[in-house]
Amino acid sequence: MDNNQPTTIHLSDAQRIDWLRLIRSDNVGPRTFRSLVNHFGSARAALERLPDLARRGGAARPGRIFGEDDAKRELAASRKFGVSLLAPGEAGYPPRLAGIDDAPPLLGVRGRLEAAMRPMIAIVGSRNASGAGLKFAERLAHDLGDAGFVIASGLARGIDQAAHRASLGSGTLAVLAGGHDRIYPPEHEDLLYALLEKGGAISEMPMGHVPRARDFPRRNRLISGVSLGVVVIEAAHRSGSLITARIAAEQGREVFAVPGSPLDPRAAGTNDLIKQGAALVTEAADVINAVTPILDRPVELPGREPEEIASFDEPDHSDRARIVALLGPSPVGIDDLIRLSSASPAIVRTVLLELELAGRLERHGGGLVSMI
Known part of the structure; x- marks a missing residue:
């Protein structure tokens, strides 16, 4: 399995500060960040135009622009904690995540950067998992890890925890909903430190950010985004794991589901996924055979931040x-x-x-x- 991925960008310290200021400013999300940089050629040029753009859009007052000193403090605090703030295309930024349309402009990566560059399979499922579900998650994660895949999951209780623990030796990636110093659930802090030895953790949130309910669906797009495919093991109707599966399908990822008893409500969501066309999984070979052709396709990475100001049409x-x-x-x-x-x-x-x-x-x- 070829784990070498090309890198196409390296931000200077000044650019990293500008990128951090822009993405932390009010009303600027990943898609808006990309549009602004495409329009104006650089994050610094976009920062200068934010107040005027907001005024013309009907804002009563300009949104807050993240200050340069604040950006420098966040960057220093992240580095002190062992977190690298990386742009798409830099070494350590998961290559497949860089290709989604709302990829974080700066991603906090901690642990072994090379693990974040390897092919990944996500395993997600019920927090209140059955013994059989936990056992299968462990076996699947172990077998996929032996086959060379990094296991991505959300560090939650139940299936996530089982998948992480079973792949500690081969490499696993925790995708966090809060800042790197605000682990949820708190009792998994020891698990996080254990997986950093051969794997890593990623978050788009600033240091000190305590995860809220709305942060978890946002986190789920990263779980699927880093991966070749997502395996769902035990998911009730309207569960967070089904949100991850839906996002995975939208991102063009493979969606796999482990069948369960029709009498167990924890299997209702996974059984429905199979009815809707998700690939049925009973062993690691089912996943490996499906994603192997994808590994041969080159990963499209974003280019370098433009040096020149892009053309910009003023609407009347x-x-x-x-x-x-x-x-x-x-x-x-x-x-x-x-x-x-x-x-x-x-x-x-x-x-x-x-x-x-x-x-x-x-x-x-x-x-x-x-x-x-």
Whole structure:
């Protein structure tokens, strides 16, 4: 198995500070970050335009821009804790995660950076798992680890914990919902330190961030994003593991499910996944055979931050009014906005940036946007 992945970028210290300032500023998420840098050519140029863009989008007052001193303090605190803040394409940033459309511009990576670069399989499932489910998670994680895969999971109780523990010797990656110094659940702190010896942990959250309920679905996109495929072992209806499976499918990842008894509500979600087309798994070979062809495909990584300012079209009042009139609470595709508004793609994307920085727009997967 070829574990060598190309790197295409290396931020200077000044760029890393600028990137951190931009992603920590109000109303700037991963997709907005990418749009801003594409528009203005660099994070520093984008920072200078944030107040004007927010004002034109209808903000009553400019959003908070993360200060340079604050960014320097966060960077220093992260390094002191053994956390590297890495950009997509830098060594240690999981290559497949770099390819999703909402990849974190800066990812906190701790542990063995080389483990984060190896092919991964995610294993997720019920926190209140059965004995049989836990035993199968351990066996599957162990066998996949022996085959050369790093096991990714969310450090939760139940299936996650079993998968991590069974792959400590071969390498496992914990994907955190909070900051690196705010482990949840707290009793898994010892497990985290054990897996750092041959594996690692990642988080997009700042140091000191205590995970909240809404942070876990956001974390789940990283679990699937780092992986070739996601295996779900025991998941009730409307569980977090099913959210991970749905996101995995949206990201083009393989989705696997372990069948369970129709009488056990913990297997209801996994059995439904199989009905919907997920690959049935009873042994590691089922996963390995499905993902082996994917390993031969090159991973597309983002390029270097541009040196020159990108072209930027200024929308006029009529452009802005037409585009805003087409938006509402129901998500609509950006391509549809371009067609229906008869505006150029650059004009539409600029107006969407203005609205988002004013806190009036929400971005969804698949190029969809809606008004808040």
